[in-house]
Amino acid sequence: MIWKNSARHAAVQGVMAASATLSASYYASQAPTIAVSIIGWTVNPVAVGLGATAFALDLLKPEMLRLAGTSGAGAARRIAAGAVFGVLFIASMVAVDGMLMKLRSEWSGARLSTMGEYDRAEAEYKSAEAELAKLKAVRSIADVKASMDAAPVPRNVFRRTDQCTDVTRDDSFAACKPILDLRQEMAQAIRKRELEGKRDAAKAKLDATQRPVAADPQAAALAKASGLDESIISYLLVAIIGFAVELVACIGLWLLTDKPRGQEEEDEAPATIPVTAERRALDWVLGEMAKSGGKLAIMNTAIAKRFDVDPGTVTRWRQRWIEDGKITEERLGRYIILGVAS
Structure with a gap:
């Protein structure tokens, strides 16, 4: 059974290290941006100092709790140790929850971004399809251009009106009308080709992207079942994990090393081994x-x-x-x- 006890102790110590690391990361991230170059390395001394201090303080939580619960330590020391433990526990809980919320936010944020990209592509696809349905009868650019080249506009009118772009007389307007009508169709043909490109690009994005059901499916499901706000559920999920980390980091070793009542006496009693x-x-x-x-x-x-x-x-x-x-x-x-x- 020795290896099991050792593994359990190692697991608790791993949680303690994780709590201290999360606390150090959180408070180091709160430091102002100060860059100092030391032997070619750029460091932020304030961030390093805050992180190291937070890491060390976090590891003292179990010791403060142990001292607060030691009957022979004296009332004043026990009260002081309990107060220090309370402050350290709250500071660590804030840090652990803050870092876990950041990690969960980054995870759900990536899914939310994917959802937004998918929704925008879907909206573009539907908009392009709807407008293309109205331009269904419009010919292609090549066909319209061929008709424009063959339009029956007298040469002298075409030249006088600068290719039917500067029409000021009624007779010139009547002569240029075939090509003017074709130019309107050409604009529609150009728009049709642009819409086809947008539609195809949106369709390709939709085919390559799988839309998540929700940014945070677990929180969304629990929020729907409980009627609470999804952001509150997300925080509660993080708070549960954070509290578990703090609980194990603070009293895990004590729970594993504390002996049942009467066990101390049994352990201290010398074993009676017959001498052969x-x-x-x-x-x-x-x-x-x-x-x-x-x-x-x-x-x-x-x-x-x-x-x-x-x-x-x-x-x-x-x-x-x-x-x-x-x-x-x-x-x-x-x-x-x-x-x-x-």
Whole structure:
């Protein structure tokens, strides 16, 4: 279970770091714009100072709360610690909510921008289609130009009226009327081509864009269900997350490390472990080796006689001690040389 406790503590510490980072980012962003160049780096010393101070103060919240709840700390210190905690909690909550609102606003703002672009393209498409429906019978520019080139206008009238652009006499107007009518159709043909271009561009944008249902679908759904304003719902969603972050950052470690009633006494009570003959023999051998400078020359039968066991039992003990890395062993005639394992 040790790894689980360690993971839980790490998770709480991660939330504490996140709270401190959000707080530092928020207050650093409130700093006035001051640029100072240091070894080629441009920094804002006020922003750095505010951010570092906010980060450090945010990490002190749990300590102030712990001190406020310590019965032996004295009434004055506990009251002062509680007041400091309250101020730090509010300051951190404002910062965390502010940064989360900024992030949520940027996310919903991008969706709102997409919605606006889609709606404008849709309006342009519908407007162009409606106007094109009125110009449906208008011929193309090329066809109208061909008709203008073949218009039956006398050459002398065409020349005298500067290509039927300066008509002052009734007879000239009558002679130029075919081309004047075609010029009106040409204007409509030009407008038709412009509208077709706008319609096609709007259609391409609509095909390439998927309109979001809402800028903030979650807030919109909850606002519709509750009858509250969508902006209030958006803030409440952020406030819930911000409060959770602050709650875990402030009391998370205390909740994980606090022991149930009576657990302290159980932990402090020494465990009763039976001392076996093998354990007594090992302790004696290690003690004798320490007295003789780390080496002990002894016979197997001497250990067996001292602890009232047979030599075969002592042999098994020694093998286990060697395997467990407790001792080393060498042979010297009938004696065994026992040493402390390095």
